[in-house]
């Protein structure tokens with residue numbers, strides 16, 4: 001059992017939990033879209049504070065987890081090439097490709113670097129004009145403006161030895177795909193707050209309308225999540241399905257117009273494969289024609305690498321909320337954070353890793 | 367990496383035609399690109415994701431979030447050495 005004193009304001013947490021209990025009259029299943037929210041929910045045991053039958057389904061919102069194996073294999077193929085400095089966020093280092101990961105390529109002498117910001121990779125490109133510097137540009141709408149600005153600057157400043165391996169994914173098409181699935185159990189969504197900080201909220205009312213689901217923009221801190229759940233349950237109980245913003249301190253309806261303009265210039269919408277889910281039409285971004293020469297896939301001729309996912313790992317079902325991580329036979333046995341079989345075990349935002357880190361004793365030994 | 371962390375703008379500079387800022391995250395400083403919120407002033411708070419300010423934030427919310435993140439060890443995760451963290455996770459339980 002979890003205790004409310006883990007919350008920054010236990011009184012407020014208690015009040016929110018009480019209100020959720022007071023309004024709930026029947027079971028509901030809602031999905032939190034973002035991996036940061038999943039991490040927070042498991043870490044603080046928020047799902048265990050909810051009324052019997054109110055279930056949190058952990059969605060596909062961890063960018064590391066949904067990046068397809070094929071792109072990881074392309075990244076590894078590029079990182080192994082001599083004369084390449086391959087830059088990435090730290091979370092990608094241990095994501096397993098078909099054979100290796102970036103960590104092992106670094107150990108074998110490859111020049112793999114972890115950067116805080118993609119602009120750091122651009123600085124490396126300037127300092128190493130004799131090298132090819134590649135940045136692994138993954139992530140949702142929150143991260144895309146950073147990568148877009150970096151490519152824009154590379155072009156503007158004529159830094160031609162820089163390129164981007166792009167695998168950006170978009171939240172609204174994933175919400176639609178989840179609702180279209182015949183096995184869908186989701187009745188409401190907590191939308192990802194910082195995605196909406198960038199993109200605003202305009203894309204969500206049509207989805208709420210079409211699928212009859214409440215969509216509540218929610219932050220990441222434990223109290224934010226409780227507030228998001230409270231508002232979602234109230235909508236469900238009242239039979240409403242609207243867009244609500246429960247994170248107004250960081251989200252305005254119009255988003256960040258400067259960032260959105262940059263995204264429109266640098267990227268164009270493309271079909272994307274999501275690891276564990278499959279292809280979702282128009283669910284990602286690739287570099288637009290104007291920036292195509294900064295595309296690392298073209299520059300390093302890795303467009304022909306094609307990889308199938310492992311048959312053993314059930315992360316696809318985890319990502320769609322069809323099973324919980326511990327219902328996978330490999331969980332905590334063959335598959336652990338040290339030896340991950342699937343991407344949802346690698347990233348600390350992945351549902352399997354979050355369950356392993358915070359629930360292992362409860363789940364495996366009971 | 368999905369995290370966005372609030373910080374206080376300490377100073378604003380121009381670098382290669384790009385608006386940059388020194389931003390303080392509860393004692394830790396980083397250089398941050400301000401191009402997406404160019405009218406931010408010194409001492410205002412912004413939400414920063416992978417080195418880019420993506421929105422403004424009021425001071426009280428920012429302080430509360432920073433205190434919360436500090437307590438949970440999230441600041442160290444976000445700004446610590448990526449290789450060290452990955453190596454530690456690889457060597458950790460399991």
Ligand code: SF4
Pocket residue numbers: 312313314315316318325328329330331332335336340341342343344345352
């Ligand atoms: S526990 Fe491991 S093998 Fe099972 S679904 Fe999760 S990542 Fe895949």
